[in-house]
Amino acid sequence: MREYVFTIHYKEGADDLMDLFIEWPSLHAIAISHASNETMWRLDYVTGKPEALDAFEALIADIAHCDAVIGDQLVVDREYEVILRDPQECVVYTRRPERDDARSVTSIINEYLGDGHLCQTDRRGNEYEWRILVDDERAVSDIYDRLHAGVRDGVSVELTKISDPTHWTNNIIRSGGLPPEQREAIEAAVELGYYEKPRQISAVNVADELGISQSTYQYRLNAAESWLAKQFVEHL
Incomplete structure (x- = not known):
């Protein structure tokens, strides 16, 4: 297995949710996601100042565009639940159907790697980092090309790291x-x-x-x- 890291960069104004991370430097989100051809699931662990988390929770309740989607389509048919909320941390569960005109990054990766894989993500500032484990290195260039071709204005993607697995451990310090x-x-x-x-x-x-x-x-x-x-x- 090899670990590949894609980093998606957002200019201010390109995405409402990522704008919040840019506005609040203390805001930090780590997530694990999975997708089939029909559905995407994700679990976000978000930390930050209480005011930043209040703004985050208010925005996800009324957001029209999913930041993890390639393309510029609105995503309105989704469900989410805040399953833990403390002053400086929250955990959010999200589920939404996949659509041909609004594919999640996770489902695009799934398309090339097959069922059963997990994506780990890290969001802070204007960067959204996607970490995946790959046993077929030939698929990586196809994934990158697909992501690069689908990003909207103000968004760019780059392959930032290739290495042996380093961040997939049970001993994660919260x-x-x-x-x-x-x-x-x-x-x-x-x-x-x-x-x-x-x-x-x-x-x-x-x-x-x-x-x-x-x-x-x-x-x-x-x-x-x-x-x-x-x-x-x-x-x-």
Whole structure:
């Protein structure tokens, strides 16, 4: 098995739901989806600031276009249920029929790989990452061509990674218990090189990048590191 990652990029204004992820940087969604020729099912685990989750829940209740659909058709015949809702996380179940004029990304992948596969997705900012396991590498170029040909204005797709499977494990640390401010602190530290050897940036400069005081940043970073360490030990 090989792992392939497609990343779909959205310009602001191209999709209502992805616009919400762009507007709220704390919003993060991980999902598992499956599709047959007739139906698509998905389960989204969404985290973020309470205000971001309120906006997310309000939008999915009244959204006309499905962001996981190739093409520009409205999707109105769908059902969804919020099966878990906490201040900083929610889990959403979605089911909808497939249509010839509005095919989900999952069903297109299913068309080339056959029944029984799963897709794992990761949404943040303007990027929607699709991760699939493939045992027939010849199908990958066909999937990419189909997705590339079907995207609407303001949307682009690229093949961003090919590797051995890396993210398909039972020991997944759920980030819902980590407040968005602390997650932002540790993500910024990683992205800006705070944990590199040698260190590429100081905590003072990371705090400046985030527009907060050093003491506030150091508190959030220490709290995030403590939470992650405890989660890691629990999942050993």
